[in-house]
Amino acid sequence: MTATTVSYRLTQYVHGGGCACKIPAGDLEDMLGGLTPWTSADLLVGLETGDDAAVVRIADGQAVVSTTDFFTAVVDDAYDFGRIAAANALSDIYAMGARPLVALNLVGWPRDVRPLELLREVLRGGMDIGREAEVHVAGGQSIDDPEPKYGMAVTGLADPDRLLRNDAARPGLPLSLTKPLGVGVLNNRHKATGEVFAAAIDSMTRLNRAAAEAAVAAGIRAATDVTGFGLLGHGYKMARASGVTFRIDAAAVPYLDGAREALAAGYVSGGTRRNLAWVQPHTDAGVGEDELLLLADAQTSGGLLVVGEIPGAPVIGEVVAAGDHPLVVR
Incomplete structure (x- = not known):
């Protein structure tokens, strides 16, 4: 039998599913407090407000928008897991008002426990979302991991004067x-x-x-x-x-x-x-x-x-x- 003819419940191999497996926000803020990365005036959106992606101004009135997002299996179906994780990673780019251009896969897979054919279905799901979004899925990184994990690092472009930000809410709206x-x-x-x-x-x-x-x-x-x-x-x-x-x-x-x-x-x-x-x-x-x-x-x-x-x-x-x-x- 192949992986496609055997029923595997991916969620049974993870301690927490999807974005629910994130480190709590309060813990992250405590941990990051006092850490000061190198920066310059070209960094339009960084760590300060906990926004959805980083934004750096480049030439010709444009800005590069960069993010990454990955998580443990949130559903049992491998193909759907790939689609969900890819759509979730792309969402951070959209949330900034940007257009995603290229994505790199991020994979953790228990290669001795779950067949690689199943991982192929995860990646196929991610590629299909990339195709729908007209985003190049161009490689990535994989590691042997006890839990199935998948996501993407995504880069996009935006007009720096038309960003959607989380620090720009104003009363009356x-x-x-x-x-x-x-x-x-x-x-x-x-x-x-x-x-x-x-x-x-x-x-x-x-x-x-x-x-x-x-x-x-x-x-x-x-x-x-x-x-x-x-x-x-x-x-x-x-x-x-x-x-x-x-x-x-x-x-x-x-x-x-x-x-x-x-x-x-x-x-x-x-x-x-x-x-x-x-x-x-x-x-x-x-x-x-x-x-x-x-x-x-x-x-x-x-x-x-x-x-x-x-x-x-x-x-x-x-x-x-x-x-x-x-x-x-x-």
Whole structure:
């Protein structure tokens, strides 16, 4: 039998799936504090605000945008895992208002435990997303690893005067969200039970290209993508960097079918609980813990949180002048 005729559950070989396996945001900030890299005036976006990608000004009114993102298997199907991880890596480029140009694969694979034919399916998924995005997938790096991991390092180009940044939110503007939440609890249920949630896979493999292009065309200046730190975590980072408060209308936030049921059944990842613990001291919450857990749900390849309105994206709140808390949830 080949790898394609044998059923392998990739999620059973990892300790945590997708963006839920990230090191907690608070731990990262503590660890990075005091580290000072070399820099110059050409670095337009660096470590300071925890934005989605680095941006460096180059000649002819252009800027290079660079990012990397990889994680452990988030679904059992190898091809879908490749597509999800690639779409997630490209999302950081779109979240800056940039156009991705080239991607390099990042692979960790238990070569003595899982067949290389299965890895081929992961890479095929990544290449198909690259083809859809019209991005060159041109090599990469692989290591022998106890857990299946995949992602990409991506380079793109942007107009330095039309970047989408997480420190550019201004009071008086609406907050829009371009994908529904809930993939975290659904992925956790998938890992525990083997149930497949097609809507979650469709959401995670959908590129944020159209949303980013619409935001740039509308003159929007502030956005971020919602991934491992959840809507509340990424919203908090954005509000803090911009010196404003995000007021979120919990009832307006869209969710994938089955997300609330998965929450009620207890399929909440440790990453989601760490997200909520990190943001709660900075949040004025008028909703219960279950609602907050969904808002802090660790997303993988989530949508864009945009300061402004774009077609098809529901408005979930507004930006107001800085108050006692960077986040207000009602």
